[in-house]
Amino acid sequence: MSVLFEPGPEGFLRRYEGLNARLPGHRTPWVTALREQAAKAFREQGFPTRKIEAWHYTDLNLLARSGFAEALTPVDEDVALPEATAPQRVVFLDGRFRADLAETPDSGIPVRSLGANLSAAEGLLGGVAKLDEVPMAALNTMLFEDGALIDLPAETNGGAIELLSIIQSGERPVAVHPRHVIRLGKGASLVLIERAIGRGDGRYLHNPVVEIVLEEGAHLTHARIQQEGPAGLFLSTVFAKAAAGATYDSFLLHAGAKLSRSEAYVSLDGPKAMAHLNGAQLLSDGQHGDCTTFLDHAAPDCASRQTVKTVLAGKSRGVFQGKIHVHQIAQRTDGYQMNQALLLSDQAEIDSKPQLEIYADDVKCSHGATVGELDEDQLFYLRARGIPAATARSMLIEAFLQEAVDAVEEETARNALATAVAGWWEKVA
Amino acid sequence: MLKIEGLTAEIDGKQILKGIDLEVPTGEIHAIMGPNGSGKSTLSYVLAGREGYEITGGTATFNGLDLLSMEPEERAAAGVFLAFQYPVELPGVGNANFLRTALNAIRRSKGEPEVDAMQFLKLARARMKELSMPEDMLKRGVNVGFSGGEKKRNEVLQMALLQPGLAILDETDSGLDIDALKIAADGVNAMRGPNFSSLVITHYQRLLNYIVPDRVHVLMNGRIVQSGGPELAKQLEESGYTAVQAA
Numbered sequence: 001m002s003v004l005f006e007p008g009p010e011g012f013l014r015r016y017e018g019l020n021a022r023l024p025g026h027r028t029p030w031v032t033a034l035r036e037q038a039a040k041a042f043r044e045q046g047f048p049t050r051k052i053e054a055w056h057y058t059d060l061n062l063l064a065r066s067g068f069a070e071a072l073t074p075v076d077e078d079v080a081l082p083e084a085t086a087p088q089r090v091v092f093l094d095g096r097f098r099a100d101l102a103e104t105p106d107s108g109i110p111v112r113s114l115g116a117n118l119s120a121a122e123g124l125l126g127g128v129a130k131l132d133e134v135p136m137a138a139l140n141t142m143l144f145e146d147g148a149l150i151d152l153p154a155e156t157n158g159g160a161i162e163l164l165s166i167i168q169s170g171e172r173p174v175a176v177h178p179r180h181v182i183r184l185g186k187g188a189s190l191v192l193i194e195r196a197i198g199r200g201d202g203r204y205l206h207n208p209v210v211e212i213v214l215e216e217g218a219h220l221t222h223a224r225i226q227q228e229g230p231a232g233l234f235l236s237t238v239f240a241k242a243a244a245g246a247t248y249d250s251f252l253l254h255a256g257a258k259l260s261r262s263e264a265y266v267s268l269d270g271p272k273a274m275a276h277l278n279g280a281q282l283l284s285d286g287q288h289g290d291c292t293t294f295l296d297h298a299a300p301d302c303a304s305r306q307t308v309k310t311v312l313a314g315k316s317r318g319v320f321q322g323k324i325h326v327h328q329i330a331q332r333t334d335g336y337q338m339n340q341a342l343l344l345s346d347q348a349e350i351d352s353k354p355q356l357e358i359y360a361d362d363v364k365c366s367h368g369a370t371v372g373e374l375d376e377d378q379l380f381y382l383r384a385r386g387i388p389a390a391t392a393r394s395m396l397i398e399a400f401l402q403e404a405v406d407a408v409e410e411e412t413a414r415n416a417l418a419t420a421v422a423g424w425w426e427k428v429a
Numbered sequence: 430m431l432k433i434e435g436l437t438a439e440i441d442g443k444q445i446l447k448g449i450d451l452e453v454p455t456g457e458i459h460a461i462m463g464p465n466g467s468g469k470s471t472l473s474y475v476l477a478g479r480e481g482y483e484i485t486g487g488t489a490t491f492n493g494l495d496l497l498s499m500e501p502e503e504r505a506a507a508g509v510f511l512a513f514q515y516p517v518e519l520p521g522v523g524n525a526n527f528l529r530t531a532l533n534a535i536r537r538s539k540g541e542p543e544v545d546a547m548q549f550l551k552l553a554r555a556r557m558k559e560l561s562m563p564e565d566m567l568k569r570g571v572n573v574g575f576s577g578g579e580k581k582r583n584e585v586l587q588m589a590l591l592q593p594g595l596a597i598l599d600e601t602d603s604g605l606d607i608d609a610l611k612i613a614a615d616g617v618n619a620m621r622g623p624n625f626s627s628l629v630i631t632h633y634q635r636l637l638n639y640i641v642p643d644r645v646h647v648l649m650n651g652r653i654v655q656s657g658g659p660e661l662a663k664q665l666e667e668s669g670y671t672a673v674q675a676a
């Protein structure tokens with residue numbers, strides 16, 4: 001196959017030069033300035049390489065070697081939709097908001113197309129993203145075309161919304177950079193199920209960036225379900241900040257893609273804010289999954305909980321990196337971090353790097369990590385009851401993951417995650 | 430019938446079973462007694478098919494089937510059941526799901542139709558009532574947080590549900606209170622019949638007052654050193670194992 005598009009950062013910068021006069025907001029000065037700033041940051045940083053400490057375990061060679069173009073999907077292309085996981089749903093097909101495919105209750109849905117409503121995102125878009133530190137976010141900012149804009153007024157409940165992104169892939173590698181911008185006003189609440197699905201087995205890049213602002217006492221449940229196609233590259237970044245008493249309750253699931261890395265930059269900025277950064281990675285032969293989080297305790301009396309479980313089959317590789325930074329001001333921080341890996345094969349490999357930096361003196365922070373295989377005694381107990389070995393293995397893998405999913409308190413999100421993980425163990429047992 | 434001949438086995442290079450000869454005819458219940466570390470659990474594990482033991486000699490057949498060449502689940506399907514001395518905890522595996530999966534696996538192997546969730550619940554509830562087990566034990570993780578006695582009762586429940594042809598009970602009485610002991614014994618006695626045999630491993634004569642064995646064997650240092658009728662258990666209770674050794 002010939003390379004149709006220039007690979008590497010230069011390729012993307014070239015796309016930007018060619019497209020910027022047509023990208024959404026090209027006549028809006030603050031947007032063009034933001035894109036210029038992003039282009040500059042991306043030009044300076046390029047793609048992260050393994051020389052950067054935070055990228056030591058994940059190699060973006062696959063991304064750097066391929067050339068990508070924009071999707072040329074017709075605006076009314078037919079697409080089969082999976083069953084919705086929430087009563088409200090918006091759909092993005094190859095990155096484009098498809099109002100006609102949304103499932104909207106009569107009362108309306110608090111989601112708008114970002115591309116079509118940029119003026120409403122002024123001050124929010126680019127407000128939390130760290131373009132100079134996160135090149136993938138700079139790339140996204142430079143080239144994003146669309147995404148969801150959710151701006152919930154104070155004291156409102158947005159219900160549960162599925163944000164479904166479907167990317168179709170084939171011969172021609174496409175890159176999609178969705179940008180979602182979310183603000184929950186004081187005391188507002190929302191359940192967001194962000195789901196990425198791949199159709200086709202071609203190479204593509206899905207590079208979503210989510211910016212989240214939680215005002216005082218707001219509560220966001222954020223389930224992220226990655227079910228990309230087998231050759232998909234999923235590089236996602238969440239930037240979230242929580243004001244006093246706000247809760248960011250998140251769960252990341254990596255279930256598909258050739259390579260996936262999800263980064264979360266979460267900052268607890270006001271007293272008594274709370275974050276859950278839970279997750280699970282289901283990695284089969286040939287897959288690479290990386291869950292990397294940066295959590296800032298920047299105010300006193302905040303709590304954070306993190307449990308990340310990775311199951312690795314065949315020749316797969318998993319990464320967990322969890323940095324918790326407790327600022328000097330963040331007295332009485334209550335932090336808990338646990339990461340567990342279950343290795344189903346000798347060829348699988350897990351790298352886990354917890355990192356605690358504590359500058360306050362009155363804190364309660366615990367962390368732990370386990371790496372193990374299936375327990376022989378447990379397997380024997382099941383088999384001694386007549387349960388075939390493969391079923392026994394599958395039951396134990398399920399049990400391992402079930403524990404992670406069960407920790408999700410919100411029911412819609414928990415069910416969505418349970419459905420997404422269901423049956424995976426049968427394929428790898 | 431269970432037939433063991435000249436069975437020798439080692440673990441990590443250490444010989445534990447040093448030539449076991451034992452026959453349990455169909456319809457009979459035999460007891461095995463013996464000091465700590467004599468190899469009783471090892472024998473039961475070897476019969477059930479646990480990995481890690483090297484069988485260095487001898488044979489073990491059940492109704493003519495060569496147990497030692499079968500996978501653990503095949504042995505279970507053939508009717509071999511081991512009530513563990515130390516039942517294993519399975520966090521995240523619901524007890525109901527576990528029991529139903531086991532029951533259906535056994536039924537499938539016998540060519541019987543599977544039971545659905547409703548049928549299973551009915552069955553399980555009836556058995557649990559007989560064993561005076563609280564119903565919420567179905568909802569909990571298998572053996573997770575169960576008391577010692579509750580774990581043992583859960584083993585008896587599994588036996589009652591799976592209806593094995595050969596039940597090896599490895600110290601099922603240890604940890605049971607007096608009432609539970611009677612209930613568990615009743616569970617075993619209820620299974621007595623022309624198609625059921627059992628190997629009851631115990632340290633205490635008391636259990637054998639409730640489950641009266643056809644034969645009692647003494648296992649010491651990897652060998653059966655003495656066999657007799659139920660009176661042998663009473664004798665041991667009085668004189669201990671040192672007397673056997675001297676004899």
Ligand SMILES: Nc1ncnc2c1ncn2[C@@H]1O[C@H](COP(=O)(O)OP(=O)(O)OP(=O)(O)O)[C@@H](O)[C@H]1O
Binds near residue numbers: 441472
């Ligand atoms: N992995 C091992 N390596 C070496 N020795 C072992 C190993 N596992 C068990 N043994 C030894 O095998 C012997 C027999 O153990 P077994 O559990 O069969 O005894 P038992 O008769 O069931 O004792 P108890 O009455 O205490 O239950 C013991 O001496 C034990 O220490």
Ligand SMILES: [Mg+2]
Binds near residue numbers: 471599
């Ligand atoms: Mg023992």
